[in-house]
Amino acid sequence: MTDPRALEVLQRVWGYPDFRGMQGEIIDAVMRGDDAIVLMPTGAGKSLCYQIPALVRDGTGIVVSPLIALMQDQVDALAEVGVRAAFLNSTQDPDARREVEGAFLAGRLDLLYLAPERLAVAGTQALLDRGRLSLFAIDEAHCVSQWGHDFRPDYLGLSSIAKRWPDVPRIALTATATVATRDEIAERLRLTDARRFVASFDRPNIQYHIVPKDQPVRQLIRLIRTEHPGDAGIVYRLSRRSVDETAEALVAAGIPASPYHAGLDARTRRANQARFLREDGVVMVATIAFGMGIDKPDVRFVAHLDLPKSVEGYYQETGRAGRDGEPATAWLTYGLQDVVQQRRMIDESEGDLTHKRNLTAHLDAMLALCETATCRRLQLLRYFGQESEPCGNCDTCLSPPETWDGTVAAQKLLSTIVRLDRERRQRYGAGQLIHILRGQDTERVRQLGHDSLATFGIGTELDEPAWRGVVRQLLALGLLATDEHGAFRVTEASAEVLRGTRQVTFRSDLAVARSRGDRRRRSSTAGATATTTELSATARDLFETLRVWRAGVAKEQDVPAYVVFPDSTLRTIAMLRPTSLDALRAISGVGDKKLQSYGTAVLGVVASAEAAA
Ligand code: ADP
Ligand code: ZN
Numbered sequence: 001m002t003d004p005r006a007l008e009v010l011q012r013v014w015g016y017p018d019f020r021g022m023q024g025e026i027i028d029a030v031m032r033g034d035d036a037i038v039l040m041p042t043g044a045g046k047s048l049c050y051q052i053p054a055l056v057r058d059g060t061g062i063v064v065s066p067l068i069a070l071m072q073d074q075v076d077a078l079a080e081v082g083v084r085a086a087f088l089n090s091t092q093d094p095d096a097r098r099e100v101e102g103a104f105l106a107g108r109l110d111l112l113y114l115a116p117e118r119l120a121v122a123g124t125q126a127l128l129d130r131g132r133l134s135l136f137a138i139d140e141a142h143c144v145s146q147w148g149h150d151f152r153p154d155y156l157g158l159s160s161i162a163k164r165w166p167d168v169p170r171i172a173l174t175a176t177a178t179v180a181t182r183d184e185i186a187e188r189l190r191l192t193d194a195r196r197f198v199a200s201f202d203r204p205n206i207q208y209h210i211v212p213k214d215q216p217v218r219q220l221i222r223l224i225r226t227e228h229p230g231d232a233g234i235v236y237r238l239s240r241r242s243v244d245e246t247a248e249a250l251v252a253a254g255i256p257a258s259p260y261h262a263g264l265d266a267r268t269r270r271a272n273q274a275r276f277l278r279e280d281g282v283v284m285v286a287t288i289a290f291g292m293g294i295d296k297p298d299v300r301f302v303a304h305l306d307l308p309k310s311v312e313g314y315y316q317e318t319g320r321a322g323r324d325g326e327p328a329t330a331w332l333t334y335g336l337q338d339v340v341q342q343r344r345m346i347d348e349s350e351g352d353l354t355h356k357r358n359l360t361a362h363l364d365a366m367l368a369l370c371e372t373a374t375c376r377r378l379q380l381l382r383y384f385g386q387e388s389e390p391c392g393n394c395d396t397c398l399s400p401p402e403t404w405d406g407t408v409a410a411q412k413l414l415s416t417i418v419r420l421d422r423e424r425r426q427r428y429g430a431g432q433l434i435h436i437l438r439g440q441d442t443e444r445v446r447q448l449g450h451d452s453l454a455t456f457g458i459g460t461e462l463d464e465p466a467w468r469g470v471v472r473q474l475l476a477l478g479l480l481a482t483d484e485h486g487a488f489r490v491t492e493a494s495a496e497v498l499r500g501t502r503q504v505t506f507r508s509d510l511a512v513a514r515s516r517g518d519r520r521r522r523s524s525t526a527g528a529t530a531t532t533t534e535l536s537a538t539a540r541d542l543f544e545t546l547r548v549w550r551a552g553v554a555k556e557q558d559v560p561a562y563v564v565f566p567d568s569t570l571r572t573i574a575m576l577r578p579t580s581l582d583a584l585r586a587i588s589g590v591g592d593k594k595l596q597s598y599g600t601a602v603l604g605v606v607a608s609a610e611a612a613a
Contacts, residue, residue, distance in 0.1 A: 003028055005056050010048070013055070013081050015591030020045050022197050027052050030135060030171050035194035037141070037186060038173045041201050042316070043297070043323030046173045050137035051111065053169075055083065059132030060109045064116055065139045066152055069270070070294065071113045073277065077563045078111065082593035087113035088124070104131050116154035125164065133168045136161055138189065141172035142312075145184040147358065149176075149312045155188075162190040170194070176316045179385045201315075201384045205322045206330050208376040208394040210369070212469070212509045213335030216305040217249045223303065223331055224255055224283070231300035232276070235285040236317055238306040246305065247285040260286035277560040280551070291317060297324040297562050303331045307338035310362035311369055311383050324566060334370055336430060336472040340482050343475070367476035372396065373403050373507045406506035407497065409462060409470050410479065412437060414494050416455040417480075423453075427487030434459075434467040469509045479504070535575060542609045543574035549605050553598070564598070565589060577606050 002024035010016050019027070022038075023045055029036050030053040040046050054061025065071065071087035078085040086100040086109055103109050104127070118124050144155035161170060172189055186192045211219070220235065235250075237243045240261040250257035256279070258272035276284045277296055284290065302321040308314035314332070322328025346359045365383060372379050375390040375397050382388075390397050416436055420426055435442050436450050439457025450456060459467065471488070474480040479494045496502035535543060547561075547570060554561040565573075569589030578584040581599045585592075590599075 003031055003056070006031065006052050009052050009055050011591075013083065013591050013593070014048070015585070015587070015589050015594065017588060019048075022199050023048055026171070026197050029195055029197075030169050031056055033167075033169045035169055035191055036171045037182065037191055037194050037196045038171060039177055039182065039197065039201075040173070040175060040199040041203050042175045042319035043203070043325060044175075044199055046139075046175070047295075049173065050135060050171050051078075051083065053171075054134050054137075055110050057134035059107070059134035060104055061111045061134045061137060062119075062128065063111055063113045063137045063139060064119060064158060065113055066116060066143055066154075068115050069273070073560065073563075074113060074295075076559050080559065080563050080594065080597075081591050083110050084108060085111040085113065088118055089113075089115050090118075101127055107132060116152065116158060119161070120154065120157045128165070133165060136165070136168055136170045138170065138172040140174060141185050141189065142174040142177050142181055144188045145177070145181045147180055147184060149310045149362065150316075159188055159190050175319055176312050176384075178312065178383065181312075201381055201386055202377065202388065202391075203319060203322065204391070204393065205325055206318060206328050208318070208330045208380070210332045210334065210376065210395065213333040213338070216333050217246055219333055220246070220303055220305060220331075221250065221253045221255070223301070223329075224250075227329060228301050230281045232281055232296065232298055233283045233301040233303065234291060234299055234317075234320055235283060235303045235305060236288060236291075236308075237285065238287065240287060242305070243285050243287055250283055250285065255283055256281060257283040257285055260284055260290040262287065262289050278554065280547075280561065288313065288317065291320055294320060295323065296320075296560065297566055298326075299323070299328065301329040301331060303333075305333060307334040307342055307370070308332070308366055309342065309359070311365045311380065312362075314366060314369075315380060315384075324568060326568070332370070336468050336475070339367065339472055339475045343482055364476075364478065371473055371476045371507060373401050373505075401507040403505050403507050406470060406473070406504045407500075407502075409459070409467075409506075410474060410497050410504045411500075412455060412459050413467075413470060413474065414479070414490055414498050416453065417488055417490055418498070419453055419455060420450075421489065427483055427485070427489060429487055430468060430471045433471070433488065434464055437467060438462075438464065465509065470506060473506050474504075477504070535571065538613060539571075539574040542577070542606065543571055545609055546570045546574060546602070546605055549601070553601075565594070573602065573606065577610065578603065579606070 002019060006024070006027045007019070010019065021044060022040070026036055026038055026049045030050065038046060038049055050061055050063065068089040068091060071089060075085045075087055086103060088097060088100055104112055114124065138158055143150050143152040144158065145151060170189070170191065172185055172191055174185070177185065182196070186194065224233070235246060237246055240263045243259045243261045247257045247259040258275055260269060260272050272284070276282045299321050302318045304314070304317070308317065318330035321330055342363055346356055346363065349356065349359065369376065369379050373396060376394040377391040378388055413433065416433055420428060432444065432450070435445055436453060436456055437459030439460060441451065445451050462470070471480065478491060479497060481489050481491045483489055497504060550561050550564050550570065553564050566589055569587060572587050573584070576583070576587065578587065581595060581603070584590055584599055584602060585595050
């Protein structure tokens with residue numbers, strides 16, 4: 001049974017009727033003063049796990065979070081529900097800082113947000129010593145792991161919290177961690193005795209799609225036009241230049257989009273981020289510098305136009321879609337060139353052999369996910385140590401790919417490479433190999449005398465795209481490697497294929513499956529919330545009117561629209577048409593403070609819609 005004080009706060013402050021999943025248990029543990037490690041997928045509601053104990057316990061809760069750019073929004077959102085929160089970081093002028101310090105010492109703060117490097121400063125530690133602390137929350141705790149994908153050296157310093165404030169409970173939270181990373185978090189943060197809460201990592205409302213790359217920007221525009229017109233989304237690209245080009249292409253196609261990468265000056269970055277958060281339906285095109293800690297709940301799609309470096313990174317980035325639990329899409333397009341490029345980047349990277357092996361292992365796991373012929377979600381969850389059933393809501397479940405025995409094709413390709421290697425000590429890229437196999441009489445083939453090779457023309461049964469698929473999958477399987485010039489060579493494992501002792505199965509690269517299945521079915525917030533398409537026509541009108549009202553309020557207050565009320569709350573209001581403050585207060589997402597701030601205005605919007613109808 002969850003402590004009744006916690007439930008009271010949940011209902012009074014946030015206006016939510018019940019805890020979700022493990023929230024109640026976690027909050028109980030922290031309220032008792034226990035340490036905890038919390039692994040929950042994005043959108044599951046990690047913040048309440050430390051916010052509520054901080055409100056109930058005496059003193060101020062210290063929240064360590066890596067991204068200072070977002071602290072203002074987090075604090076604003078808390079102020080909207082009446083929680084006294086503030087932050088200390090380098091962006092503040094001395095006056096603002098002194099004011100926050102004063103409020104903290106006077107016991108007037110429920111929550112205080114700090115970047116990890118702040119906590120390392122002696123002055124900050126002395127300040128914390130003089131106040132009363134209810135708990136430490138360490139957000140994005142996977143940043144402490146060197147094996148993980150997001151290591152931040154500042155996080156190593158957080159191990160000292162346990163020594164300096166041994167009586168203050170600590171709760172470490174993350175949305176991404178393999179079993180190995182969890183152990184590393186526990187060890188480095190001195191949380192080996194902490195209770196571990198591991199929720200299912202599944203995000204059932206996200207539909208995963210991984211498609212062969214053709215013309216990625218055009219594929220993306222088609223995706224947005226057909227599946228996500230008017231929706232907010234994030235597009236990830238590897239390089240700054242491709243970010244700029246992609247954003248321009250979207251704008252030229254009439255899709256509101258902004259770029260975000262480290263090469264833009266801080267002001268432009270801030271402005272673009274603010275636009276993405278505040279306006280409806282903006283697409284952010286970004287390098288992975290963007291996104292950590294972004295808690296915009298209504299991001300409807302996350303698209304990767306280049307291959308991510310690890311499954312952890314991919315899962316975390318795609319997790320930014322659909323935090324509100326409503327249907328969302330994770331879409332990745334990748335091709336042969338991605339694999340070649342990533343392998344080369346690893347070869348050329350600095351660092352010792354262990355480091356390179358780490359990177360290779362991460363990439364191989366990512367490639368296995370891309371090339372799987374079985375459920376994507378099953379593979380993803382297995383990677384994080386959780387078993388599950390085929391999901392029915394990913395591309396391979398919705399339209400199972402055909403597979404074929406590619407052993408002979410693989411042998412043809414590999415033996416061509418072996419022959420070229422042996423006879424001329426030369427290596428070639430995919431184009432030339434495919435020309436040879438397909439017996440194409442190009443100038444280069446003739447010049448090099450490749451038409452006299454024994455394998456010339458033995459591969460006419462496959463067309464060029466099919467051969468590219470073969471090359472890509474062999475590369476993904478480690479049966480083919482590239483040298484420092486990006487040309488192909490065989491590997492030790494290829495010998496088994498050439499000898500005929502190893503079979504190879506490929507997936508057919510079919511045209512991109514268009515069937516989307518019934519997306520509503522998979523919404524994870526079952527119960528009272530309806531999707532917009534399920535509303536009656538009159539309710540839909542009222543919902544749109546409420547959104548217009550919300551946009552006005554958000555602009556006036558200079559906060560993101562969802563901070564005023566999330567879509568799900570507006571939709572329920574549109575459906576139930578409350579006529580009294582009590583009826584409004586009973587709706588999920590309407591707490592005391594919001595009722596006080598907006599109750600009368602909302603009832604007014606509902607009443608005038610009623611009158612107009
Ligand atoms: P996380 O940090 O795990 O990604 P958040 O803490 O941002 O997730 O929560 C995601 C969304 O779910 C937020 O809009 C939050 O207000 C909402 N939420 C959290 N807990 C509950 C609950 N018990 N009932 C209803 N909504 C909740
Ligand atoms: Zn599936």
